[in-house]
Amino acid sequence: MLDGKKTLFSGMQATGTITLGNYLGALKNWLDLDKEYECFYSVVDLHSITVRQDPAELRKRARNLLMLYLAAGLDPEKNCIYYQSHVSAHAELGWILNCFTYMGELNRMTQFKDKAAKHADNINAGLYTYPVLMAADILLFQSDVVPVGADQKQHLEITRDIANRFNAIYGDVFTIPEPYIGKQGAKIMSLQDPTKKMSKSDENPNASIILLDDTDTIIRKFKRAVTDSEAIVRYSDDKPGISNLMTIYSTMTGKTYEEIEREFDGKGYGDFKLAVGEVVANGLKPIQDRFYELSKDKAYVDGIIKNNAEKANYYARKTLRKVQKKVGFPEMPR
Numbered sequence: 001m002l003d004g005k006k007t008l009f010s011g012m013q014a015t016g017t018i019t020l021g022n023y024l025g026a027l028k029n030w031l032d033l034d035k036e037y038e039c040f041y042s043v044v045d046l047h048s049i050t051v052r053q054d055p056a057e058l059r060k061r062a063r064n065l066l067m068l069y070l071a072a073g074l075d076p077e078k079n080c081i082y083y084q085s086h087v088s089a090h091a092e093l094g095w096i097l098n099c100f101t102y103m104g105e106l107n108r109m110t111q112f113k114d115k116a117a118k119h120a121d122n123i124n125a126g127l128y129t130y131p132v133l134m135a136a137d138i139l140l141f142q143s144d145v146v147p148v149g150a151d152q153k154q155h156l157e158i159t160r161d162i163a164n165r166f167n168a169i170y171g172d173v174f175t176i177p178e179p180y181i182g183k184q185g186a187k188i189m190s191l192q193d194p195t196k197k198m199s200k201s202d203e204n205p206n207a208s209i210i211l212l213d214d215t216d217t218i219i220r221k222f223k224r225a226v227t228d229s230e231a232i233v234r235y236s237d238d239k240p241g242i243s244n245l246m247t248i249y250s251t252m253t254g255k256t257y258e259e260i261e262r263e264f265d266g267k268g269y270g271d272f273k274l275a276v277g278e279v280v281a282n283g284l285k286p287i288q289d290r291f292y293e294l295s296k297d298k299a300y301v302d303g304i305i306k307n308n309a310e311k312a313n314y315y316a317r318k319t320l321r322k323v324q325k326k327v328g329f330p331e332m333p334r
C-alpha cells in the first residue's frame with residue numbers, strides 16, 4: 001500500500017528476449033491491473049548479472065524488454081516502467097534484508113540449485129542471495145500483489161517470510177505481498193521437452209517461441225513441437241505436449257479445453273499445430289509492430305525511462321528511509 005492505494009510490483013530479467021512463456025505467464029496478466037493498483041514493472045538488470053553477461057548485449061536486451069512492456073500495452077502514464085539499476089534503493093534494501101535472511105532458507109531455493117547446476121563455473125554469491133534482492137524489489141514498493149508465473153512462487157514465499165520477520169522485530173514496516181498467478185498460462189512448457197518449462201535461456205531454439213519471432217518461424221516451431229502418437233487432441237496429464245499446446249491455444253483465444261477438443265474432433269495434430277501457430281503469430285503481430293515503431297522513437301522511450309525512474313526513486317527512497325531509521329542508521333545532519 002502506497003499513499004492509500006494498493007500497489008503491485010513485478011519484473012523480468014533481460015537475459016534473453018522474452019518468450020511466449022513470459023508473455024502468457026506474466027506480461028499478458030499485467031495489462032489492465034493499473035485500474036486497481038499503483039503498478040511498478042521493472043527490467044531487473046541487477047538480477048541479470050548473477051550470470052555472466054556481455055555488457056553491450058545486456059544493454060540492448062534490457063532496452064528491448066522495456067520496449068516490449070510498452071508494446072504489449074502497458075501505458076507508461078499509468079504504470080511505472082523502469083530499469084532496476086536506475087533505482088539504487090533496490091541494492092540498499094537488498095543488503096539490509098540479507099541480514100534478516102538465513103542461509104538455511106536460501107539453501108532450499110530450487111531456482112538457485114538449478115542455476116548453480118547450469119553455471120557450475122560461476123556459482124557466485126549474487127546467485128545465492130538473488131531471492132533477497134527480489135524480496136527487496138517487492139517490499140520497497142509496499143506491494144500488495146505480485147503477478148508472476150508459477151516458477152516464482154517459492155521466491156514469493158521467502159519474501160513473505162523475510163517481511164514478517166522484519167515486521168515482528170520493528171513493527172509494521174512492510175506490506176505482506178500476495179502472489180497473483182494466472183489460472184492459465186502460469187507454466188508454459190518447452191515445445192521440445194514438454195516436461196521442462198519454456199525458458200529464454202534454452203539452448204535449443206525450437207524449444208521456445210521468442211516474442212519477436214516472425215510468423216513463419218512461429219508456425220515452423222509449432223509444427224515441430226514434440227507431441228505423442230495418439231493423434232487425438234485431448235487434455236491429459238499423460239499427454240504433456242498436446243496439453244501444453246492446448247494451454248497456449250486456450251490462453252490466446254479464451255476457449256476452454258472442452259471447446260478445443262470439440263473444435264479439433266476428428267482432426268489430426270497437423271491441423272491443430274497449425275491453428276496454434278496461427279493464433280500465436282496473429283496475437284503477437286500487433287505487439288511486434290508496436291515494438292518496431294518504438295525502436296525508431298528514441299526520444300519518446302528515453303523520456304519514459306527518465307520520468308518513470310524518478311517516480312520509482314521517489315517511492316523506493318521513502319520505504320528505504322523508513323527501514324534505515326528502524327534499524328538504527330543516523331539521519332544526515334542538515
Ligand code: TYM
Pocket residue numbers: 009010011012013014021022023024025026027044047133134137138146147148149150151152185186187188189197198199
Ligand atoms: P523471469 O525473467 O525468469 O520471468 C519473468 C516472468 O515470466 C514468468 N515465466 C513463465 N510463466 C509461464 N511459463 C513459463 N515457461 C515461464 N517462464 C517465466 C515468471 O514466473 C516471471 O513472472 N526472478 C524473476 C524476476 C524478478 C521478479 C522480481 C519478479 C526479479 N524481481 C520481483 C517479480 C517480483 C525472474 O527471473 O523472472
